[in-house]
Amino acid sequence: MTQGQGRAWIRRILVVGAMLLTLAFLAEVGTAATAEYRLSRELRAAAGLADDPEVTVGGFPYLTSGGRHSKLTIAVPAEIDGRNARLEAEFADVTIPGGLLPTFTPDTPIRAGHVESRVRLDQKTVGRYMDIVDLQVHTPAPKRPGAGSPADGYVKASKGIVLTGTVPLPTSADPKRTVLISVAADFSAIGDAIAVRATGIYTGPEDHAKADLLPGEEPTVLARFTHTLPAMALPFGVRPTGARGENADVVLLGEADGVTVTPGAFHRSLP
Structure with missing residues (x-):
């Protein structure tokens, strides 16, 4: 050859x-x-x-x-x-x-x-449940170098979620007064439902909205951002074990x- x-x-x-x-x-x-x-x-x-x-x-x-x-x-x-x-x-x-x-x-x-x-809800849907039509959900990345990069995928957390939206705060002088404001909130599962509990006005480093509140208005704002959503069935009948924010979504999950x-x-x- x-x-x-x-x-x-x-x-x-x-x-x-x-x-x-x-x-x-x-x-x-x-x-x-x-x-x-x-x-x-x-x-x-x-x-x-x-x-x-x-x-x-x-x-x-x-x-x-x-x-x-x-x-x-x-x-x-x-x-x-x-x-x-x-x-x-x-x-x-x-x-x-x-x-x-x-x-x-x-x-x-x-x-x-x-x-x-999981049942995943986007921020617009959660806002409709809470009657805050412009609701924005922001899940802060963990405090470590490089956290929150695209390689991390979804940023997940159950506590310290930043919620931003417009809520009514009428006064006698301005019955139609509203404010755009951000709060920190925690998510949890109560039975088959997502529970949202606002824990305070947000003042941290993440993008947020500031507003000048009148004395005594903070409890009213926190109450507006505190809500338990309707019960939802997870795929395959798995029982819920928690709820969390994932980027701009709110998730009910069970394992x-x-x-x-x-x-x-x-x-x-x-x-």
């Missing part, structure tokens, strides 16, 4: 190898996408949703997973109590029966070592270990 022929064989081997890798990659992606699509469609049908949920099966490679995956995430816009929300569930150490291309039914068991279930859920239980209204 001449040197030129040897090089030609090497090129053929490389081409064949690249083709096999491409086929394997396409099979990997296609199989995982089919499983995600099937679960998404079943979740939509079972919960009567207007949109297909975003479903992502984590872990690589899918083709040799045997139905066991490191992560499964589900998210979909929904309407709760006539207002916009986002339903989310994030599973770890997941087992899905049915092999590479499982067919889901309302009763298909999905087992997981851990689940975090549980060693769970088995079914698509039919993705979202049901509270009794």
Whole structure:
């Protein structure tokens, strides 16, 4: 074999190898996408949703997973109590029966070592619940170098959330008086509801609105920013364990270990 022929064989081997890798990659992606699509469609049908949920099966490679995956995430816009929300569930150490291309039914068991279930509300929706139409929610980043960068994703906290909005403070001289002001607030879960408790007028370093209050008006302002939202059902019936701010969102969440859920239980209204 001449040197030129040897090089030609090497090129053929490389081409064949690249083709096999491409086929394997396409099979990997296609199989995982089919499983995600099937679960998404079943979740939509079972919960009567207007949109297909975003479903992502984590872990690589899918083709040799045997139905066991490191992560499964589900998210979909929904309407709760006539207002916009986002339903989310994030599973770890997941087992899905049915092999590479499982067919889901309302009763298909999905087992997981851990689940975090969430109802996410944007600041506009929370403002409507609280009757503060221009409400802004700001979750301060932790006090450490580089905190709050895009690499951190959502900035999460339950205490010291900055709420800014316009509230009425009428006086005899000005019955229509309003003020734009910021308060610090804590979030918690009371039963199935998000509780917002204003703890003081905010004067810290984060962006905020200042206002000149008259003597005795601070309690009135704090009361306007203190509110318990209506009860909400978390995906898969997980019981709430807390509430927090995540960037400009307000989240009701619940966590549980060693769970088995079914698509039919993705979202049901509270009794």
